[in-house]
Amino acid sequence: MIAAANRDIRHHLLLAELRRAQITNSPFAYLDTMIGELESLHLDGARFVPASFAPTLFAVNRLLPTGVAPLPERRGLIRDAIDQCFDLQERLLVPTLPYPEGEGE
Numbered sequence: 001m002i003a004a005a006n007r008d009i010r011h012h013l014l015l016a017e018l019r020r021a022q023i024t025n026s027p028f029a030y031l032d033t034m035i036g037e038l039e040s041l042h043l044d045g046a047r048f049v050p051a052s053f054a055p056t057l058f059a060v061n062r063l064l065p066t067g068v069a070p071l072p073e074r075r076g077l078i079r080d081a082i083d084q085c086f087d088l089q090e091r092l093l094v095p096t097l098p099y100p101e102g103e104g105e
Contacts, residue, residue, distance in 0.1 A: 026063075027060055027063040027065075027068075027088075027092055028089055028092050028093075030059075030063055031060055031085045031088055032089070034056065034057065034060065034085055035082055035085045035086070037053070037056070038053075038078050038081055038082050038085070041053070042078045042079065047077060047078060048076065048077060048078065049076060049077070049078055049081050051075065053075075054075050057071060057075070057081060058070075058071060060088070064088075064092075065092075068088070068091050068092060069091070071084055071085070072084070
């Protein structure tokens with residue numbers, strides 16, 4: 001009885017860890033976090049993406065699926081970076097189904 005309960009607990013812990021990994025490794029969730037951080041910087045009066053934030057801004061490019069264009073690798077206005085993150089999130093929501101040859105181009 002105890003062994004079965006332990007197996008059940010381990011199974012549920014594994015499922016919870018897999019769900020957490022999906023959320024934290026998701027480009028959409030990563031972008032959501034970045035948008036929040038950028039908005040916080042903007043509310044604090046910053047206008048430009050600080051150099052220290054650039055690696056975070058471009059790290060999302062490694063998480064993107066094939067066929068989704070990455071964020072441009074240049075810093076600029078925070079509001080532009082936020083817009084780019086929202087645009088990228090929209091592209092992630094569009095299903096990328098392959099078209100039959102000659103269609104959809």
